[in-house]
Amino acid sequence: MSETYDPSSLPDLLPIYYKKLFPYGPYYRWLNYGGVPKTYFNHREFSFTLKDDVYIRYQSFSDQQELEKEIQRRCPYKIDIGAVFSHRPKDHKTVKAAAFHAQEKELVFDIDMTDYDDVRNCCSGADICSKCWPLMKIAIQIIDRALREDFGFQHLLWVYSGRRGIHCWVCDDIARKLSQNGRSAIAEYLSVVKGGEHQTRKVTLDDIIHPSIRKSLDIVEKAFKDYAVDKQDFLGNEERQTKLSEDFKSGSNSKVWWAIIQKREKDIREKKKYKDCQNVTREIMLQYCYPRLDVNVSTGVNHLLKSPFCVHPKTGRICVPIDPEKVDEFDPEDVPLISQLIEELNKTDSTDDTSKRGKDYKRTSLSSCVQVFENFLKKLENSWKGKLQEQSDLKMEF
Amino acid sequence: MEIITKSKARRNRHNIKKEQDTLSHPLQFYKIPPSDTISLQKFEEYAIERLKVLKAVENAGVKFIKGTQNYKDHLEKEIRKTHFKGILRVPFIEVLDLVRSRKVYLVDGYAFVPRDDMISILLTHYRAHLSHSLAITCRALPHLEEDDRLLPMLCGLSKRYIGEDYGNKKSTVGEITADMIDMLSKQSFPLCMQQLHQSLRQNHHLRHGGRQQYGLFLKGIGLSLEEALKFWKNEFTKAIDGDKFDKQYSYNIRHNYGKEGKRADYTPYSCVKIIMSNPPGPGDFHGCPFKHTDPDLLAQKLRSMSLSKDAVDSVVNYAKEGHYQVACQHYFAVTHSNFEDDININHPNGYFEESRRFLNPDKGNMNKSQLGTPRTNRNPVKMEGTPISQLASQTQPSQDSTVGDFDDMGDNDLMDIAMETDAESDKKSS
Ligand code: SF4
Numbered sequence A: 001m002s003e004t005y006d007p008s009s010l011p012d013l014l015p016i017y018y019k020k021l022f023p024y025g026p027y028y029r030w031l032n033y034g035g036v037p038k039t040y041f042n043h044r045e046f047s048f049t050l051k052d053d054v055y056i057r058y059q060s061f062s063d064q065q066e067l068e069k070e071i072q073r074r075c076p077y078k079i080d081i082g083a084v085f086s087h088r089p090k091d092h093k094t095v096k097a098a099a100f101h102a103q104e105k106e107l108v109f110d111i112d113m114t115d116y117d118d119v120r121n122c123c124s125g126a127d128i129c130s131k132c133w134p135l136m137k138i139a140i141q142i143i144d145r146a147l148r149e150d151f152g153f154q155h156l157l158w159v160y161s162g163r164r165g166i167h168c169w170v171c172d173d174i175a176r177k178l179s180q181n182g183r184s185a186i187a188e189y190l191s192v193v194k195g196g197e198h199q200t201r202k203v204t205l206d207d208i209i210h211p212s213i214r215k216s217l218d219i220v221e222k223a224f225k226d227y228a229v230d231k232q233d234f235l236g237n238e239e240r241q242t243k244l245s246e247d248f249k250s251g252s253n254s255k256v257w258w259a260i261i262q263k264r265e266k267d268i269r270e271k272k273k274y275k276d277c278q279n280v281t282r283e284i285m286l287q288y289c290y291p292r293l294d295v296n297v298s299t300g301v302n303h304l305l306k307s308p309f310c311v312h313p314k315t316g317r318i319c320v321p322i323d324p325e326k327v328d329e330f331d332p333e334d335v336p337l338i339s340q341l342i343e344e345l346n347k348t349d350s351t352d353d354t355s356k357r358g359k360d361y362k363r364t365s366l367s368s369c370v371q372v373f374e375n376f377l378k379k380l381e382n383s384w385k386g387k388l389q390e391q392s393d394l395k396m397e398f
Numbered sequence B: 001m002e003i004i005t006k007s008k009a010r011r012n013r014h015n016i017k018k019e020q021d022t023l024s025h026p027l028q029f030y031k032i033p034p035s036d037t038i039s040l041q042k043f044e045e046y047a048i049e050r051l052k053v054l055k056a057v058e059n060a061g062v063k064f065i066k067g068t069q070n071y072k073d074h075l076e077k078e079i080r081k082t083h084f085k086g087i088l089r090v091p092f093i094e095v096l097d098l099v100r101s102r103k104v105y106l107v108d109g110y111a112f113v114p115r116d117d118m119i120s121i122l123l124t125h126y127r128a129h130l131s132h133s134l135a136i137t138c139r140a141l142p143h144l145e146e147d148d149r150l151l152p153m154l155c156g157l158s159k160r161y162i163g164e165d166y167g168n169k170k171s172t173v174g175e176i177t178a179d180m181i182d183m184l185s186k187q188s189f190p191l192c193m194q195q196l197h198q199s200l201r202q203n204h205h206l207r208h209g210g211r212q213q214y215g216l217f218l219k220g221i222g223l224s225l226e227e228a229l230k231f232w233k234n235e236f237t238k239a240i241d242g243d244k245f246d247k248q249y250s251y252n253i254r255h256n257y258g259k260e261g262k263r264a265d266y267t268p269y270s271c272v273k274i275i276m277s278n279p280p281g282p283g284d285f286h287g288c289p290f291k292h293t294d295p296d297l298l299a300q301k302l303r304s305m306s307l308s309k310d311a312v313d314s315v316v317n318y319a320k321e322g323h324y325q326v327a328c329q330h331y332f333a334v335t336h337s338n339f340e341d342d343i344n345i346n347h348p349n350g351y352f353e354e355s356r357r358f359l360n361p362d363k364g365n366m367n368k369s370q371l372g373t374p375r376t377n378r379n380p381v382k383m384e385g386t387p388i389s390q391l392a393s394q395t396q397p398s399q400d401s402t403v404g405d406f407d408d409m410g411d412n413d414l415m416d417i418a419m420e421t422d423a424e425s426d427k428k429s430s
């Protein structure tokens, strides 16, 4: 099995991937939402990024066949999913600008490792490794819990972005219909780490900690020592100490430390400062580990987000769904590479030529990833059935 | 909202009687708009009176945060009317501002709202109604255009009583070029913009929030689109290649100049907006340094600019107490030697213009007459004595457009227009 990927081979690999492996069936079933309303799929915007960064917006397709045909014809390096519009996006030039507007979209979250650069010492920018990936696990656990338990959402699709982050698509009816104001309210409810480059203390807890943050703290507390102390050695040198508190700045010999400890105790004794101190360790843990959301991405109904099952052009990894319940088992290093999938396909190709078109992924390691997607989809479809049932029951009563 | 002076009332008693039948309440909070004929002059009078009241309400909100006793009584009466008691369980969507600030307990999509916060529910309904009506009004605008007297008046109205918005004024565009910015930033930029300028020069990059705050400010001081593209490209391409810049960043710059997307002409952010919405996060350099910098760091920074100890102390103290704009005024005074006038800072571009006028009196006067804006109108809200933090609950966070987010005018855009009654409005439909 090949474990390497060469970005220059992408133009050769993509046509095969889109022809044999991309899971069009489940993908269409997702975005069609049971065909209610009928126009839901064909009013949906897709955008393609082609070779050499050629970017085309406002693509839309009438059905699965047209989608398949277009993706295979264009072989996009990247596919983005946008909003469901008032008209078919491909007709947007023929509609008056004022009438053409975004109506619905999944509520989405984008968590990107680059936003954690000040609290990870192993890598920076687009790089990730096993020492910092735990941050993403914590993020999934916290956001997933809050969205389900606090907001009552049920249909969350978590996706690896192919390189350094994760996305979450909240697909419940209410979520898709949220206004911009509703989206930003939820995103802010979920944002705890605040403060720019000129503020060292980035988390401030109230005296009475909100129940939702308490639950987040439970999650962070379990992971903190392993992440910050063992993996990151977060107070390992003077620079790291300064990042945490200006108090450390004057150096870290015993004399200074002793002075700091004494000052802390004095502060605590003077009642006034007590409040400031009681949450110190909690605030530090949240500052290091609490998920950092890109609020801009969540807020706009019209914001485009990279589609699941795209290929990341630089890493060659597939943007596969993540099962939030098995987040500990997910390792970005194990995510299938496009080159690897195609090799797997070639190996089995000769032995099995009866395979049905579109089911070829079952013969590759993409299969388990599509299974995660199918599980999400089944629950979603059951909820429609429930609704249809409810509706017909209502009719019966009259 | 109709404010009638005594003499005017006497003169117009008949008219008013008739109007009150349709308007029923002196505040003119009607659900169904009146449809009678009205003279253009009268309309303008009413409009101005109305603006004055809005302004007064806003000022009152600045001065007495939770309101006077009367104000409270009124709210309570409203809440009583709804017959709610104790804690109410409502879908979270009904109390978004409480959700946003984590003031409610959420379980399974329902918010448990304490009695004291029930006003939020009313607010939601009022907003929905307002936004709906604005949408209808907006659709009616094309008809108004047929009368070429009304629209220009409506457009000019907000400027007359609300203060300067520092949009791209014809008379100043092109006066500033990219190569002047280094020098100007040292002489005349408020601290927030100095800070953005320095980190841009240092990192050859600014994140979205910083690009918006700084970019629109530069536009406001008269940097043309061409010069702006040159300025940003010059700096960014020290870290990335030009091709990438053109693809990723130039769209947004043109967008801010109203050349892309819905072609709205964006105006620079006011202090209130900078201080209260979109706070900086990790990696961000935008915001107001008097609010968004740790006091120790602020002091250190000011000392490094060789301000006297007294000056540093007084600026930092104002900042600590939450008087960010007063701190900024002080900073202005101590960095412009022999400055004796009394100024109010409520807009970074106002800061800049005051500074230019002071350093360069002749040219300043010329500008002033060209602009035709009396100085006093620039300072609609006096911030002294009110910690701005208390205002936070009253302002909507900004809804900045980003790349890939344009071409639609949703409820929220309309809301912004309604909610932002002073110079903080960042979008001006063109
Ligand atoms: S008060 Fe206004 S002008 Fe002064 S630094 Fe803050 S935001 Fe800038």
Ligand SMILES: [Zn+2]
Pocket (backbone or CB within 6 Å): A120, A122, A123, A127, A128, A129, A130, A131, A132, A133
């Ligand atoms: Zn790492």
